[in-house]
Amino acid sequence: MRTELLALAALTGLATWAFRVVPTKLHAGRTAPEGPLRRFFAATGPAAIATLFTASVLPMLQDPALDPVPFFAGTAAVLGLWGLRRSVVLATLGGAAAYGLATLLPFAS
Template sequence: MNAEFLAITLLVGLGTWMLRYLPTRFMRGTGDPEAPLSRFLSATGPAAIVALFVGAILPMLSPDLQSVAPLLIGSAAVVALYFWRRDISIATVGGAIVYGFVFALM
């Protein structure tokens, strides 16, 4: 095992642990939603989802519209279904079905 890989893995693990432990340690009893730490923590969930989404779609991007069409239509279906039903599970499953259907047609 590479020493750099081990060091990065340990640092990422430590950072993840700190993001989970420190807020519970320092925010006991405060409950103020306008506190800077509360606002930071409420933003980390959406930021993590966007980071995972971008990391997942980057390898799929290409200038060929035919290869990108399932991704674009599936993503649009997720957004449309979410705004229609306000349910993330229905939007996710529906977007996956639309993506698969468009992929099969291409």
């Protein structure tokens, strides 16, 4: 495996961990309700969805022969769950699960 890929995976994991841990360590309850720190952390949910969307679109743009079903399944799950529950967490997890299941389904038979 390439070193660049491992470094990118490690940095992504570290950033994800930091986004989860830092708010709990900063005692966000003591910050202003509309302060810049709260706005920054509120924006990370939609940023996660945008990142997953980009990660699923890029391979399709590079190779048009790829099956578009996982992309559309994941996108539909995100939009549907967001519309039902208005939960970034549920929409992100549901979209990733739908994308993964749609990717695995051709191999199940």
